[in-house]
Amino acid sequence: MGRAPCCDKTKVKRGPWSPEEDAKLRDYIEKYGNGGNWISLPLKAGLRRCGKSCRLRWLNYLRPNIKHGDFSEEEDRIIFSLFAAIGSRWSIIAAHLPGRTDNDIKNYWNTKLRKKLMSLSSSSHSSPAIAYPFRNPNSQDVKRPLTPSATITLSSYTPYVENPTRSLININGFEADDQQIFPFINPNYPHDFSLADMCSNNNNNIFGTSGFLLNHNICDHFSNHNSLSSEVNGKRSEIMMKQEEMMMIDHHIGQMTKGYNGDFTQGYYNNYISGHGDLKQMISGSGTNSNINMGGSGSRSASSSSFISDLAENKTSSSFLQHKCLPYFYS
DNA sequence: AAAAAGAGCAACCGCGGCATC
DNA sequence: AGATGCCGCGGTTGCTCTTTT
Numbered sequence: 001m002g003r004a005p006c007c008d009k010t011k012v013k014r015g016p017w018s019p020e021e022d023a024k025l026r027d028y029i030e031k032y033g034n035g036g037n038w039i040s041l042p043l044k045a046g047l048r049r050c051g052k053s054c055r056l057r058w059l060n061y062l063r064p065n066i067k068h069g070d071f072s073e074e075e076d077r078i079i080f081s082l083f084a085a086i087g088s089r090w091s092i093i094a095a096h097l098p099g100r101t102d103n104d105i106k107n108y109w110n111t112k113l114r115k116k117l118m119s120l121s122s123s124s125h126s127s128p129a130i131a132y133p134f135r136n137p138n139s140q141d142v143k144r145p146l147t148p149s150a151t152i153t154l155s156s157y158t159p160y161v162e163n164p165t166r167s168l169i170n171i172n173g174f175e176a177d178d179q180q181i182f183p184f185i186n187p188n189y190p191h192d193f194s195l196a197d198m199c200s201n202n203n204n205n206i207f208g209t210s211g212f213l214l215n216h217n218i219c220d221h222f223s224n225h226n227s228l229s230s231e232v233n234g235k236r237s238e239i240m241m242k243q244e245e246m247m248m249i250d251h252h253i254g255q256m257t258k259g260y261n262g263d264f265t266q267g268y269y270n271n272y273i274s275g276h277g278d279l280k281q282m283i284s285g286s287g288t289n290s291n292i293n294m295g296g297s298g299s300r301s302a303s304s305s306s307f308i309s310d311l312a313e314n315k316t317s318s319s320f321l322q323h324k325c326l327p328y329f330y331s
Numbered sequence: 332a333a334a335a336a337g338a339g340c341a342a343c344c345g346c347g348g349c350a351t352c
Numbered sequence: 353a354g355a356t357g358c359c360g361c362g363g364t365t366g367c368t369c370t371t372t373t
Contacts, residue, residue, distance in 0.1 A: 016341070016367080039358065055359080056342065091361060106362075107340050 013048045017057055021047060025054055026062050034058070060101045067099030071108055079105060079113060 013021075028045035035041065039051035047054065060066075071079075075097055082093045088109075090102035097105065 014343075037358075050343090052344090052359085053342075059360095060341075088362070102361075103341080111339055 011048070012042075012050045012053070014050075014053070017061075021049065022057070022062060025058060029058060029062075056103075060103045065099050066101065068104075071100075075100070076113065076116070079109065083109065083113075 017025075024045055024047055028041070032044075034055070035044075037051075038055040041047075041051055042049045042054050045054070049057075078096055079093055082096060088106070090106045090109075094100050094102040094105050
């Protein structure tokens with residue numbers, strides 16, 4: 001038995017919207033909002049449309065500040081980077097591109113960017129500026145731990161889940177799981193966190209601060225203890241990190257040993273995400289401090305490993321706890 | 332010039348998650 | 353605790369316009 005339809009399809013208009021319908025919808029929403037209920041909106045607005053259709057029309061076309069037309073190179077880079085990192089989560093990608101809708105980006109990807117990527121990957125052996133996961137057709141050993149092949153050593157890293165149905169891919173010389181890098185699932189917790197979650201520039205990031213990511217002490221701890229995890233009163237959970245992110249932290253530690261003096265900040269991360277920071281360059285150590293240190297010091301620094309313990313013991317309020325997930329790094 | 336193929340994109344569909352009853 | 357309803361998401365469809373044959 002299927003799901004009940006949201007409306008009577010025989011009584012609603014379908015297909016393209018007319019200018020008159022657009023005007024009715026726009027006028028109504030500008031006056032009254034959607035009232036928290038799209039289903040009942042069409043009736044109130046005098047439209048013979050399904051509520052879902054109204055919502056879609058508003059979100060994708062009528063709402064203010066929607067950007068139509070060509071995507072810029074910068075937008076392309078952001079989409080590539082995010083797609084490489086998180087896959088086809090269009091709404092998240094859209095959140096990084098003001099004025100663009102998930103539908104727009106999805107269509108753009110399907111019609112243009114995917115082809116662009118194919119041509120990039122087949123035209124030469126040189127890596128594109130983006131870290132897109134190309135498949136490694138030679139890799140049969142799907143149970144092999146994920147190990148870097150280049151200049152960096154991941155600190156005590158082992159995969160959380162090895163799924164033999166997956167295959168390995170190659171990301172700029174590093175092998176990784178093909179399901180969009182590292183969506184490791186911790187069966188004990190409902191959320192896996194990424195650095196993107198951690199560095200969101202609002203008060204809901206996991207440290208409950210604005211823009212903070214990891215400071216020296218955290219990195220020191222990571223470096224000295226081969227992980228950021230420690231059990232407190234028998235409690236333990238993890239932040240699920242992507243391999244790239246592990247690399248970024250490892251690289252950051254390496255930079256610190258060379259005298260680099262910046263925190264691992266939101267700016268650093270965003271710089272990478274937006275394509276200015278070349279991950280490969282970071283990893284190889286050929287980058288300069290200026291291209292990895294984009295500044296941005298948080299209003300609060302995580303003081304040391306004790307801060308991690310505090311979180312484990314529920315001493316601090318943070319969105320981590322709101323998400324029922326305690327912040328330990330997987331080791 | 333006409334037909335076929337391809338490209339672009341708005342809109343639809345169904346599912347999962349969540350809130351409320 | 354289970355049922356119900358709504359929202360939002362991502363995959364897919366199908367219409368229209370453009371390009372190619």
